[in-house]
Amino acid sequence: MKVELLNVGWLSSPAAIWRQGEPPEAQIRFPIPAYLIETEDERILVDTGLHPRAVADAEAYYGRPLFALEQEQEITEQVDVDTLTRVVLTHLHFDHVGGLPLLPVSIPIVVQRREWQAGHDPASVQRNFFTPRDYANDEREVILVDGDHDLLGDASVELLLTPGHTPGHQSVRVGDGLVLGADVGHFASTLDDHRFPSFADDFAAQARSADRLRALRDAGKRVMPGHDPDVLRPGLVLDGTSGAPR
Ligand SMILES: [Zn+2]
Numbered sequence: 001m002k003v004e005l006l007n008v009g010w011l012s013s014p015a016a017i018w019r020q021g022e023p024p025e026a027q028i029r030f031p032i033p034a035y036l037i038e039t040e041d042e043r044i045l046v047d048t049g050l051h052p053r054a055v056a057d058a059e060a061y062y063g064r065p066l067f068a069l070e071q072e073q074e075i076t077e078q079v080d081v082d083t084l085t086r087v088v089l090t091h092l093h094f095d096h097v098g099g100l101p102l103l104p105v106s107i108p109i110v111v112q113r114r115e116w117q118a119g120h121d122p123a124s125v126q127r128n129f130f131t132p133r134d135y136a137n138d139e140r141e142v143i144l145v146d147g148d149h150d151l152l153g154d155a156s157v158e159l160l161l162t163p164g165h166t167p168g169h170q171s172v173r174v175g176d177g178l179v180l181g182a183d184v185g186h187f188a189s190t191l192d193d194h195r196f197p198s199f200a201d202d203f204a205a206q207a208r209s210a211d212r213l214r215a216l217r218d219a220g221k222r223v224m225p226g227h228d229p230d231v232l233r234p235g236l237v238l239d240g241t242s243g244a245p246r
């Protein structure tokens with residue numbers, strides 16, 4: 001099993017939006033990752049990054065302004081998307097699902113049922129800053145899961161329900177040693193200091209999810225943060241069949 005971190009782009013904004021307690025004048029620029037999990041039979045994309053049209057003009061694309069965005073390389077330039085077997089969405093924020101319309105509609109997506117429902121509920125959409133254009137294509141097969149889920153039936157890849165940031169946020173355990181935490185914590189330190197973004201669907205739930213990932217980290221797993229510029233580097237994060245972190 002192999003896992004590669006791809007950097008799709010960058011987001012720049014006041015730092016306090018993403019980590020409570022930062023000085024109001026501080027700015028941050030952080031990467032927007034996606035991951036490619038390869039097994040003998042599967043090529044699974046975890047999240048999809050930004051849509052180039054959103055990067056070019058978010059207000060025109062989404063109908064409202066967004067943060068300053070930069071494209072590193074859109075997902076189709078980094079992955080042979082025709083060979084993907086499925087796409088796991090950690091959650092429905094634009095920096096995770098924005099690239100979905102670039103992928104062939106034959107590739108199913110796997111998402112938590114409560115996230116998908118929130119993404120189709122107008123009040124929840126507004127509360128969570130979802131941009132439904134990203135996931136509006138109804139030709140694509142949507143596989144809805146409830147809670148923790150053994151994705152391939154062999155315990156090698158497990159979806160972990162880690163709500164709070166959004167209603168049905170999920171993380172992904174790969175092998176014995178790696179957890180793609182996504183936006184439970186934008187930064188590695190978030191698992192300890194709980195300095196979450198200034199917005200959340202449910203801060204208490206997010207704190208419990210952070211505690212869950214912290215326990216996995218303390219048990220020896222490598223937990224990838226959502227957007228930590230000091231931690232996330234493109235390249236292999238898991239290489240080989242042993243499941244051991246690289
Ligand atoms: Zn994010």
